[in-house]
Amino acid sequence: MSALLEVENLSVRFRTGGGEIVAVDRLSFAAARGEFVGIVGESGSGKSVTALALMGLVTPPGRIAGGSVRLDGQELVGLRERDYRRLRGKRMAMIFQEPMSSLNPVMRVGEQIAEAVRWHEPVSARAAAARAVEMLATVGIPGAEQRAKAYPQQLSGGMRQRVMIAMALACGPELLVADEPTTALDVTVQAQILELLAGLRTRFGMTLLLITHDLGVVAEQADRVLVMYAGRLVEAAPTAELFAAPLHPYTAGLLDSIPDLDRRRDELPAIEGTVPSPLAMPPGCAFAPRCRFAEPACDTGPPPLRDFGARRTACRRDLDLGRSA
Amino acid sequence: MPIRRLLTHRLFMTGLVLVLAVAGAAFAADWIASASPTRMNMRARFTPPWDARFLLGSDAFGRDVLSRLVHGARVSLRIGALVVVVAGILGTLIGAAAGYFRRLDGPLMRVMDAFMAFPSILLAIAIAAALGPSETNVVAALAAVYTPRTARIVRAAVLQLRESEFVQAARVSGAGDAFILRRHILPNCSAPLTVQLTFVFANAVLAEAVLSFLGVGPPPPTPTWGNMIADGRNFIREAPWITLAPGIAISVTVLGLNLLGDGLRDILDPRMKVAQG
Amino acid sequence: MTAPLLEARGLARHFSVRSHPFARVASLVRAVDGVDFAVAPGETLGLVGESGCGKSTVAKLVVRLLDPTAGEILFEGENLLALEGAALRRRRADIQMVFQDPAGALNPRHTIETIVGEPLEIHGMRSRTERRARTEELLARVGMLPEHLTRHPHEFSGGQRQRIGIARALALRPRLLVCDEAVSALDVSVQAQVVNLLKRLQRELGLAYLFIAHDLSVVRHISDRVAVMYLGRIVETAPADQLFSRPHHPYTQSLLSAVPRPAPGRATGRVVLSGEVPSPFAAPSGCRFHPRCPLAVEICRREDPALRDPGDGRSVACHLVQPGAPPPDVRSAA
Numbered sequence: 001m002s003a004l005l006e007v008e009n010l011s012v013r014f015r016t017g018g019g020e021i022v023a024v025d026r027l028s029f030a031a032a033r034g035e036f037v038g039i040v041g042e043s044g045s046g047k048s049v050t051a052l053a054l055m056g057l058v059t060p061p062g063r064i065a066g067g068s069v070r071l072d073g074q075e076l077v078g079l080r081e082r083d084y085r086r087l088r089g090k091r092m093a094m095i096f097q098e099p100m101s102s103l104n105p106v107m108r109v110g111e112q113i114a115e116a117v118r119w120h121e122p123v124s125a126r127a128a129a130a131r132a133v134e135m136l137a138t139v140g141i142p143g144a145e146q147r148a149k150a151y152p153q154q155l156s157g158g159m160r161q162r163v164m165i166a167m168a169l170a171c172g173p174e175l176l177v178a179d180e181p182t183t184a185l186d187v188t189v190q191a192q193i194l195e196l197l198a199g200l201r202t203r204f205g206m207t208l209l210l211i212t213h214d215l216g217v218v219a220e221q222a223d224r225v226l227v228m229y230a231g232r233l234v235e236a237a238p239t240a241e242l243f244a245a246p247l248h249p250y251t252a253g254l255l256d257s258i259p260d261l262d263r264r265r266d267e268l269p270a271i272e273g274t275v276p277s278p279l280a281m282p283p284g285c286a287f288a289p290r291c292r293f294a295e296p297a298c299d300t301g302p303p304p305l306r307d308f309g310a311r312r313t314a315c316r317r318d319l320d321l322g323r324s325a
Numbered sequence: 326m327p328i329r330r331l332l333t334h335r336l337f338m339t340g341l342v343l344v345l346a347v348a349g350a351a352f353a354a355d356w357i358a359s360a361s362p363t364r365m366n367m368r369a370r371f372t373p374p375w376d377a378r379f380l381l382g383s384d385a386f387g388r389d390v391l392s393r394l395v396h397g398a399r400v401s402l403r404i405g406a407l408v409v410v411v412a413g414i415l416g417t418l419i420g421a422a423a424g425y426f427r428r429l430d431g432p433l434m435r436v437m438d439a440f441m442a443f444p445s446i447l448l449a450i451a452i453a454a455a456l457g458p459s460e461t462n463v464v465a466a467l468a469a470v471y472t473p474r475t476a477r478i479v480r481a482a483v484l485q486l487r488e489s490e491f492v493q494a495a496r497v498s499g500a501g502d503a504f505i506l507r508r509h510i511l512p513n514c515s516a517p518l519t520v521q522l523t524f525v526f527a528n529a530v531l532a533e534a535v536l537s538f539l540g541v542g543p544p545p546p547t548p549t550w551g552n553m554i555a556d557g558r559n560f561i562r563e564a565p566w567i568t569l570a571p572g573i574a575i576s577v578t579v580l581g582l583n584l585l586g587d588g589l590r591d592i593l594d595p596r597m598k599v600a601q602g
Numbered sequence: 603m604t605a606p607l608l609e610a611r612g613l614a615r616h617f618s619v620r621s622h623p624f625a626r627v628a629s630l631v632r633a634v635d636g637v638d639f640a641v642a643p644g645e646t647l648g649l650v651g652e653s654g655c656g657k658s659t660v661a662k663l664v665v666r667l668l669d670p671t672a673g674e675i676l677f678e679g680e681n682l683l684a685l686e687g688a689a690l691r692r693r694r695a696d697i698q699m700v701f702q703d704p705a706g707a708l709n710p711r712h713t714i715e716t717i718v719g720e721p722l723e724i725h726g727m728r729s730r731t732e733r734r735a736r737t738e739e740l741l742a743r744v745g746m747l748p749e750h751l752t753r754h755p756h757e758f759s760g761g762q763r764q765r766i767g768i769a770r771a772l773a774l775r776p777r778l779l780v781c782d783e784a785v786s787a788l789d790v791s792v793q794a795q796v797v798n799l800l801k802r803l804q805r806e807l808g809l810a811y812l813f814i815a816h817d818l819s820v821v822r823h824i825s826d827r828v829a830v831m832y833l834g835r836i837v838e839t840a841p842a843d844q845l846f847s848r849p850h851h852p853y854t855q856s857l858l859s860a861v862p863r864p865a866p867g868r869a870t871g872r873v874v875l876s877g878e879v880p881s882p883f884a885a886p887s888g889c890r891f892h893p894r895c896p897l898a899v900e901i902c903r904r905e906d907p908a909l910r911d912p913g914d915g916r917s918v919a920c921h922l923v924q925p926g927a928p929p930p931d932v933r934s935a936a
Contacts, residue, residue: 042789156878157653186652187816188875191860195874213790216862240866257794258864259823261846267801268823270794274759490706491717494770497665497699498721499691508720509709 004174004207005031005054010067010077012046012053015060021278023049025231026067028305031207033174036198038218038239039211041228042254044275047211050228051179054209055094056084071175090120093168097180099160102167103152109163110136110148113170120171135166140196158189162196169200176201177209182217194221215258219243224310227251230276230286232302237311245321247313250287252321285314293319330592337588343581347574351398358392363546371564382566384556393548394570400549401530401578404464408529409522411468416475417511417518423476424483425506434480437473445470449532453541460543467532471525478521482514516593523586527579534575550575605679606640607810608664608697608778613637613673615659619883631882633659635834636673638909641778646804646811648825648842650818652857654879655831657814661782664812665699666690677778695725695774702783704763708755714741714766715751721773740769743806744799761792765799772803778810785820797824818861822846830854833882833890836909840916850918850929852895859932873932889921897922897930 012024024046031037041047052058054069056076069076071092076084088094096102104112113132117123123131129148136144139162152160161181168176178197182190198221201208210218218225218239225242227235227250235248246252253271273290276282282289284299291298295317303316331337350357360378366387374382374390381391423433440448452466486492492509500508536542537551545552550571557567617631634656641647649657662668664675666682675682677696685693698721701707708717718740719733727733738748744765755763764784771779781800785793801824803809815821821828822842829839830853838851849855859873875894880886886893892902901921909917913925922930 042791156881158878186879187818187857188652188860189878190862191872191874194862214862215790215864219864219866220862243864243866254791255864257791259794259797259819261819261822261858261861261863264822264842267798268794270798271791272795274761274792275789490701490703491709493667494699494701494707494767495720495724496667497694498770498774499694499724500720504724512711513709 003030004033004035004072005209006068006070007054008068008070010050010053010069011065012049012058012062013065014062016279018279022065022231022281023062023278024053025302027228027233028067029226029233029236031175031209033207034201034205035224036201036208036210036222038222038225039209039228040213040215040218040225040254042213042275044230044278045228046231047228048179051094051177051209051211054177055088055092056081057094086120089116089168089173090171091173092175092177093171093173094177094179095161095164095168095181097183099157099164100152102164103160105152108149108151109155113148113163113167116167117170131170132166135170136163138169138200139163139166140192141166157185158192161185161189161193165193165196165200169204169206172204173206175207175209177211179211180213181210183212183214190217215243215254227254230281231278232286232314233305233312234287234314235312241311247308247311247319247321248287248315249291249293249319249321253290253292285316293317331588334588334592336584337592340581340584340586340588343577344585347398347578347581348402350395351402354392354395354399357395358389360389360392362388362392362396362548364388371560373564374566381570382564384553384564384567385560388548390553390567390570393553394550394574397548397550397553397571398574398578400460400543400547401533401575404460404467404533405526405529407464408467408471409526411464412471412475412525413518413522415468415472417479417514419472420476420479421483421506421511421514424480425487425502425510430480433476437476440469440473441477445528446532446535449536450539450541453536458541458544460547463533463536463542466536467529470532471529475518475521475525478517479514482517483510486510486513520586520590520593523582523589527582527586530582531575531579534571604642606676607643607678608641608812609674609676610637610639610660610664611674611676613660613663613675614671615656615663615668616671629883632834632885633882634663634670635885637831637834637836639829639836639839641810641812643777643810644804644808645826646813646824648821648828649812649814649831650816650821650828650857651831652816652879654833654882656834657831658782660831661699661780661812661814664780665697666694691725695721696777697780698771698774698776698778699780699782700764700767700771700784702787704760704767704787705755707767708763710755713752713754717755718751718766718770718773721770725774736773737769740772741766743772743803744769759792760788761795764788764792764796768796768799768803772807775807776809778812780812780814782814783816784813786815786817793820800824818846818858830857833879833885835890835919836917837891837920838916838918839909840918844914844916848929850912850916850923851920852897852922852930852932853891855932856894889919896932897934 008028010024010027011022014021014023027050039047053064056079058064064077110129110132113135114128117128117131133144133148136148141147141159141162182193185193194217197208212218222239225237225239226233229250235246235251242251246255256269257271259268271290276286284301285303288294288298297316303314305312305314369383369387370385372379372383374380376382379389381394384390419433423430449466449470452469453462456462456465492505495505495509533542534551537549538555542551543549553571554568561568613634614636615634617633618628619631620628637660639647649660651657663670682693715734715737718737722733722736737751741748741750746765785796788796797820804811813821813824825842827839828842828845829836832853838854846858849858856873856875877894888904889902889907892898907919907921909919911917912923
């Protein structure tokens with residue numbers, strides 16, 4: 001599999017009242033064609049900012065402070081807005097957590113999808129409308145032809161999310177970035193949408209980048225998982241290996257602190273402390289103040305990224321963190 | 326009050342300086358202008374400014390324009406302040422009652438809407454004319470105009486606050502309506518209210534000038550900026566300073582108050598959102 | 603079972619909604635439509651369900667932020683709904699609530715001392731020194747320091763604010779805490795801290811919890827018994843271990859199977875329901891779940907099943923659950 005997306009040392013900074021903060025710090029990863037990559041992190045991890053940076057949607061007071069993002073060899077950092085617009089929707093698309101914020105409430109959903117198609121392809125209005133109906137059916141909306149005439153507020157949450165997916169995929173992009181697409185949905189609807197996304201990925205052979213705070217969401221279908229903490233990548237591994245034997249204490253701590261649906265434990269081993277404020281980042285490893293295994297060396301400088309085959313970790317120690325569960 | 330942010334806000338500080346300058350001049354009226362604002366001197370009529378006796382010239386009756394200006398400032402500012410107090414108190418009471426008690430909302434706001442249906446200046450003129458020319462009546466008329474607008478702002482804030490979780494938490498703890506209004510709702514209204522009242526002040530100063538100009542304000546010989554403009558109206562070509570001085574004074578005051586209000590709004594209103602972060 | 607601390611019988615809350623102020627006909631939203639449950643002293647009853655199931659409304663009814671349109675709520679046998687004024691205020695001390703939004707639940711202009719001390723003030727503790735002593739004690743219980751008393755909510759993280767909310771809820775020494783999505787707005791790692799805290803407090807203070815959440819894993823971890831709601835009704839109630847390992851009601855089974863597990867390769871065997879929760883304006887006839895139920899039969903369309911005990915101490919509202927017979931299995935229909 002060749003790499004469709006290559007991110008190298010991407011850094012994003014924001015100017016705030018208290019100074020400049022680093023939201024994403026020298027992030028590097030690659031996603032191959034057709035691969036399902038999950039990016040997992042809590043608030044402040046920089047995962048959503050990463051998604052915006054990939055799509056060229058970082059606006060002042062934020063800026064891309066360095067690094068490179070290459071889509072199929074083409075450099076995206078520094079690209080002019082009008083060139084980016086030709087890519088968005090056509091070769092790379094994004095879906096968001098809250099569908100209502102990306103759907104126009106005064107436009108019928110069919111029209112919105114058709115508009116996306118016509119922006120990128122020289123097709124007639126009728127052909128675009130037909131494609132819109134086709135997309136609605138593809139994303140599993142029953143009675144697509146009638147539904148295309150509906151307004152977003154007339155549809156339920158799950159349906160709106162499907163519409164957003166239809167809009168994103170209307171021109172057959174090679175990369176789909178999904179930022180917390182199921183967080184606002186009920187569990188049963190979440191299952192439907194995740195199944196849909198996985199199916200579409202296989203069907204269209206597209207690369208799926210799923211950003212979430214919920215490890216369960218990526219566990220089942222993702223090929224690889226990246227874990228971010230305080231703007232930095234702390235671990236990257238094929239899914240099964242990450243869950244079975246994490247290399248980074250944060251990953252292990254996170255996995256341990258999630259209650260198990262299948263078994264009740266007495267006390268959840270929680271990670272003590274809180275995420276550091278971006279205005280007051282520790283000098284060394286960002287996780288060191290909360291880490292059970294921290295050594296003095298961990299506070300001196302940012303930890304090196306170490307590769308073990310397909311795995312990468314930002315922990316300088318060799319720890320046996322195999323899950324006891 | 327985020328004092329530091331206010332002090333660094335350029336618009337706010339400019340406005341503050343202007344307003345303080347006007348207020349200071351009004352306060353120190355007797356020291357700035359030793360001459361009486363009402364003493365006529367028919368031999369010194371229409372003296373142009375920069376005269377030894379009349380720094381800003383004299384008017385059609387030989388009265389010192391500067392003296393009338395700073396004494397008029399007192400009247401204008403006093404009226405403005407009183408209107409703010411009355412509209413502020415009444416508007417808050419009505420707005421809070423309407424916002425908090427569902428059953429009062431309909432009747433109260435319909436009455437407010439009725440007042441707001443009239444163009445503000447016309448309403449003020451009608452009331453002031455009906456009550457007779459005096460400072461008190463001007464305050465009453467302008468309060469009638471600005472109370473509904475203030476009530477509407479307070480009502481909107483109260484409606485939103487009523488549903489917040491910390492109010493629900495107080496209720497679950499057993500708090501009664503009075504406690505909740507006093508402790509939670511009204512204090513959190515202070516930001517939009519302050520901003521609104523700054524603009525009420527500015528508008529009241531302007532409106533008072535209009536009322537005085539039309540003759541339904543405080544009667545002569547009390548100097549107000551409005552009736553100074555009225556007095557000088559017929560002499561604009563020969564003695565423009567009679568109208569210019571009060572005109573500039575009004576502009577400076579209203580501008581200063583508006584800048585003050587804008588600055589306050591920038592700092593106070595978005596701050597409410599920052600606090601949730 | 604010992605005498606229940608809290609009991610709800612036939613609890614219902616309807617909202618009359620007009621599409622616009624002058625509409626002639628108002629539609630009825632049956633947010634809670636006949637709900638029975640009980641919480642024993644010191645136990646945790648988890649209440650789960652998806653959007654529109656009515657669990658948040660139940661929370662508000664129990665603390666009397668809303669009054670029911672029908673039904674009873676009994677606390678230690680006393681009818682809670684008959685209380686008014688001062689008597690109600692006294693009873694409120696026994697039932698307190700922890701809210702979902704750590705930021706919204708604390709007045710941004712007040713200091714922590716004022717916030718945590720407010721219930722004490724409302725209940726007549728006038729002496730400021732006395733209040734301060736008690737608030738320090740409460741903060742210590744939730745793992746915070748006395749120096750935090752003078753600060754404001756925005757100076758704290760989400761997890762800390764939630765602790766403050768819990769401290770406030772404990773001020774009046776309640777017997778029952780209603781936790782309305784108390785950890786849902788927190789990061790995963792912080793969730794664990796707060797859940798541990800809640801469990802510890804329960805042990806130390808003998809509290810009962812009505813724990814309302816949509817995250818089933820958290821509910822499993824903290825609950826002794828669990829009730830599952832769907833469209834305003836309880837469809838199944840059972841001890842936690844039983845409910846999660848052998849759910850009887852088809853909806854419970856689908857719900858549990860839909861939860862993604864943080865363990866790779868579980869996608870097989872998942873039952874994905876079709877459609878979504880119907881709008882509460884148009885509840886289906888008969889069993890409310892029948893349009894989405896893979897096992898629905900004719901009677902399900904006609905008759906609304908009542909909560910019954912199939913013989914093992916739980917309650918299930920399903921026509922297919924018969925005493926003595928093996929329970930229905932949604933996966934058999936897939």
